[in-house]
Structure formats: structure tokens, C-alpha cells
Amino acid sequence: xxxxxxxxxxxxxxxxxxxxxxxxxxxxxxxxxxxxxxxxxxxxxxxxxxxxxxxxxxxxxxxxxxxxxxxxxxxxxxxxxxxxxxxxxxxxxxxxxxxxxxxxxxxxxxxxxxxxxxxxxxxxxxxxxxxxxxxxxxxxxxxxxxxxxxxxxxxxxxxxxxxxxxxxxxxxxxxxxxxxxxxxxxxxxxxxxxxxxxxxxxxxxxxxxxxxxxxxxxxxxxxxxxxxxxxxxxxxxxxxxxxxxxxxxxxxxxxxxxxxxxxxxxxxxxxxxxxxxxxxxxxxxxxxxxxxxxxxxxxxxxxxxxxxxxxxxxxxxxxxxxxxxxxxxxxxxxxxxxxxxxxxxxxxxxxxxxxxxxxxxxxxxxxxxxxxxxxxxxxxxxxxxxxxxxxxxxxxxxxxxxxxxxxxxxxxxxxxxxxxxxxxxxxxxxxxxxxxxxxxxxxxxxxxxxxxxxxxxxxxxxxxxxxxxxxxxxxxxxxxxxxxxxxxxxxxxxxxxxxxxxxxxxxxxxxxxxx
Numbered sequence: 001x002x003x004x005x006x007x008x009x010x011x012x013x014x015x016x017x018x019x020x021x022x023x024x025x026x027x028x029x030x031x032x033x034x035x036x037x038x039x040x041x042x043x044x045x046x047x048x049x050x051x052x053x054x055x056x057x058x059x060x061x062x063x064x065x066x067x068x069x070x071x072x073x074x075x076x077x078x079x080x081x082x083x084x085x086x087x088x089x090x091x092x093x094x095x096x097x098x099x100x101x102x103x104x105x106x107x108x109x110x111x112x113x114x115x116x117x118x119x120x121x122x123x124x125x126x127x128x129x130x131x132x133x134x135x136x137x138x139x140x141x142x143x144x145x146x147x148x149x150x151x152x153x154x155x156x157x158x159x160x161x162x163x164x165x166x167x168x169x170x171x172x173x174x175x176x177x178x179x180x181x182x183x184x185x186x187x188x189x190x191x192x193x194x195x196x197x198x199x200x201x202x203x204x205x206x207x208x209x210x211x212x213x214x215x216x217x218x219x220x221x222x223x224x225x226x227x228x229x230x231x232x233x234x235x236x237x238x239x240x241x242x243x244x245x246x247x248x249x250x251x252x253x254x255x256x257x258x259x260x261x262x263x264x265x266x267x268x269x270x271x272x273x274x275x276x277x278x279x280x281x282x283x284x285x286x287x288x289x290x291x292x293x294x295x296x297x298x299x300x301x302x303x304x305x306x307x308x309x310x311x312x313x314x315x316x317x318x319x320x321x322x323x324x325x326x327x328x329x330x331x332x333x334x335x336x337x338x339x340x341x342x343x344x345x346x347x348x349x350x351x352x353x354x355x356x357x358x359x360x361x362x363x364x365x366x367x368x369x370x371x372x373x374x375x376x377x378x379x380x381x382x383x384x385x386x387x388x389x390x391x392x393x394x395x396x397x398x399x400x401x402x403x404x405x406x407x408x409x410x411x412x413x414x415x416x417x418x419x420x421x422x423x424x425x426x427x428x429x430x431x432x433x434x435x436x437x438x439x440x441x442x443x444x445x446x447x448x449x450x451x452x453x454x455x456x457x458x459x460x461x462x463x464x465x466x467x468x469x470x471x472x473x474x475x476x477x478x479x480x481x482x483x484x485x486x487x488x489x490x491x492x493x494x495x496x497x498x499x500x501x502x503x504x505x506x507x508x509x510x511x512x513x514x515x
Contacts, residue, residue, distance in 0.1 A: 052243065053110060055093060056103030058086045061242065064162040066155065067099050068092075069133065071147040078133070078149070081108060085162060087239040088114045088170055090139070114238070115141040119167040122160055139163060173234045187235065187246070190228040194221075194259055196252055206270045208307060211314035214270065219322045221263055228253075229260075271318065274311045275330075281308040282333050285340060286442055290424065293410045294353075298344040305337045305344075348411055353397030361486020363496045372496045374488050381492055392495065399495055404502050409491040413439075416495075416502060421509050423450035425502070427457070427494060434459040435469070436494050449508055457497060459490045466493045 065084035070092060072079065081092040082100055091110040093101040101107075116122070121140045125147065129136050133149040135156040140146075150156035206214045232253050235241040242250065252258040281304045292298055312330045319325040328334065355376060363372040372383045381399060382391040392399040397409035405418030414427040414436060423446050427436040436457040441450055455468045467481040482497050 050106045053086070053089070053091050053107045054103070055101040055105050055107075058084070058091070058239075059103065062086055063166065064159075066159070067095055067151075068159065069149040073144065083148075085113075085166055087242055088112060088166075088237060089239055090163070111139065111141060111146060113163070113167050114170050115143060116163075116167045116170075117142060119164045119171065122163045122167065124156065124160070170237055173237045175234055175238065186228070186231050187241070190231065190253075191249055194224050194228070194253070196249065203266060203270065205273070208274075208310045208314060211311075211317075215314070215318050215321060218263065218266070218318070221259070222322050225259060225263070271315065274315050278308045278311055278315075278330060278333065281305060281337070285336065288340075288344070289413070290426065290441060290443065293347070293408055293413065293415060295345070295347045295349045298347050302341060302344050305341055309334065309337055350396060353410060355394065355489045355492070358489045359487040361484055361488040363482050363484045363488065363493055365496075366481050366483065374486070374492050381495065383496075394492075397491075399492070404499065404506060407491070407495050409489075414491045414494055416498065418506060421505065422446060425452075425454065425498065425505075427454075429490070434461070434490070436490070447509070449505055452501070452505070454498070454501060457494055459493065466490075466497055468497070
């Protein structure tokens, strides 16, 4: 016969199991409504934080770690533990054989640093030290005061400094209990407003004509970033928000491949190219008058200047509307560029340069036994006597010779150059004073001979004389003059006057003149 008490005992066991199951379900349900950060550590143990804090789950997000001794709560015994700071938690484990936990190991406990009352109270506690535990410090929380002991003074100081630093950051990024639901809702809104997918459409190259669209795109991104970055900076401090997909999103938002990094990379690429182009245009301006002499040569430079001015407007617009900065870092260059455009546009066309309004004539040196003849009809300037025996052919405003290179005239400047010599000689022409003024080259890294400074020349049509006059920095040499007869173009006379210096340069640079 069956024992009736045994059946009753079986029913009691079953009822007990059912009751325990109900309690467990209540705990799970309660865990879903848990307010996370503000629950006691004991409550968190009930809802599975121990499992979340398995060492393998947090090992990549450790701020500071090391081995310390910790005083127990109930028995006041001291045990060696491996401690690590993980966001807003100080977690401690059994150190194991190698003084670090196994990846699958759950912690012996943890301390919510958010619950630390005052970071300044994390300090050395001399009154509790003994000959066994000389470097002892305290960590006071709302629940209790924790006591830990380091192996040496430097280690204790490092732990105190790191804990103070982390607690202070948590205080700065404080999340009050009544903020939690609002923060979670904002975080959901953030993930919808700035999805991880599609953010890579931010360009790294923008044409000036498309700048307004780029500025509007980046302005909207910055508005979203400014709106949500304080929130993300708060959330990133707390382990409760650094789990699963939330962790992935926060790391992306502020990480190496996230929104902030992509926006910075886009700015660096786009805004870096704009100033680069602007500055290159500014540098070209320094040598524009050494390399370009006619309207046809100026068109692309004018285009570059106009594009640079457009880019400056775009750059300033971006700074003002997107980065909320004021001021124009290119203000001086802007004024220079604007003034240069009308000057470049005033240069004559090659087709407009000729010597049609002049007549044939001769030029004789006062210091050299040579005579030069200008023949308008034949388009020649030739010297058939003396050491400078040569012929220049004249086409438009260009005088060319086999020996000495060529001279270019554009009604504003006289320029001599040679295909095998890396610099030019230039004189600017002032039609009101009838003076040719020497213009030194500004180009860097030129040969020593390029540093030559020549005297200026005065053209006197009435007396029929071209005379050298002192120029700024020119060497003092005996006055030289050339007498001319007939209505000869001034640049032709200057060509004859400068031939001795040209011959010296060609001989010095190339070693011969019979090319």
C-alpha cells in the first residue's frame, strides 16, 4: 500500500517548485522594467549582470586594470582580486593562475561608479593601514565604503587618479533617473535620424558649382550631430548602453568609421582642396607677369581667379553656416584677386601689336663701333658691322635672332628670353615718362646670373637719344647712350641697347653665341 504521506510530500514539492517558478518569472519581468543604472548592485545581480560581465564580454572595453586586495563586506577578510574599470563599473574577478581571469569567468562582484558620492573622497586612508597593508585607499558609494589595498605607493596613486577621473567624467555626463526613458526614446530617434546605412554618400570632392548643395547637406548633418552628440557622449559612459546593437551604433557614431569621422574626412578632402586651389592661384599671381604677356595668355588665369573667388565665398559660407565660424581667412588675397582681374583683362591681344606707325631708321652706339638698321618693310633689325653682327626678324611684337634668343613687346613690357636659359630680362614701359624700368625676377632657385640688376633707360624722341639712367639697385657704370635717326619704336632701340648684356648672359650660360 502506498504511503499517503509520501503523496502529500510529493504535492508539497511540486507546489514549492511552481511557486519558485512564479517567483523567477516575476524576477524576469521585473528585470525588463529595471531602471538599470539606479538599481542597487544586489538588484543587478538578480537580473543577470554577472553573466553580462563575463570577462570575455568586456575585455576589449577596459579603461584601466590591475590586481588589488579587497576587504570583504561581511567577514572583513582580505582577498586578492583582478580589478578593471569598464565604463561606469569597477569589476573584480578571481585573478586565476596568471593574475587575469579566464574569458568565460563571471566576476566576483562589481561597483557602480555612478554611485560614488564624491570623487574627492577616493583617497588614501592612513588610519586603516597596517604593516600588512600599507597602501590602502577607499571608494565610498551610496551603499557602502569599499577598501582596497595596492602593492606599492605608485600603484595606489594610479588607481586613485584613474577612479577619480572616471567618476568625475560620470558626474559631468550625469544621467538622472527621470531621464532614462527620455534618453532611450532620444536614442531611438537618433538611430532613425542618422542611420548607419546611407551615411557614406558624403562626398570627398565637390565642384564649386555644386558647393551650395554640399553646404546644405553638411549643414543638416551638423545640425543632427550637434543635436545628438551630447546624448551619445552621455550614453558612451555607461555600460548599460554599451551592449549589443546599441554599442555598435554608439561606437560607429563616434568611432573611426562613423558619422563624425566621415564628416571630418569629407571636410578635410573638400575644404582642403578649396584652400589649396585658392592658395595655388595666389602663388601663380606672383609670377603671372613673368610668364604671360598677352590677353590670350591671361584667359585661363582669369578663369582660375574667378573660380578662386567663388571658392572663397563657398569656404566662408561653409564656415558661417555649417561650422558657425565668422571671418574671412582669405580677406587680403580676395582683395588682391579682385584688383588683378581688370588688370589682366587690359592686356593687349597678340594681333594688336605691330610697328605699323613707325618708320625706317638707324641706331648708333656712343661706346661701341656698331650701327643697327631698322627696316619696317622687311621686318628686320640688323647689325652689319662691329662685334654684334646679327639680324633680328620682326613679326608683330616679337624680335627673334638665332644668336641671342628673342624679345617680346606687348606695349607694356619688354621681355627678353632664350629657350636654353631659365630666366628672362624684363623692362616695364611708362609711356608718360618715356622710361624703361628694369624689373628683377621673383622666381626662386634661379642661377646666380639671373640676379643681375640693369640700369633703367630714358627715351628722348626730340633729341634722338636713348640714355641709361640709374635704376634702383643697379650698379654704377659709365653712362651709355644710343643715338637714333628716324621714327624708330622705343622697344627696338632698347633691344639694341641691351644687346651687350644679353651677349654676356648667353656666353656665360651657354659658352658661345654662334648657335
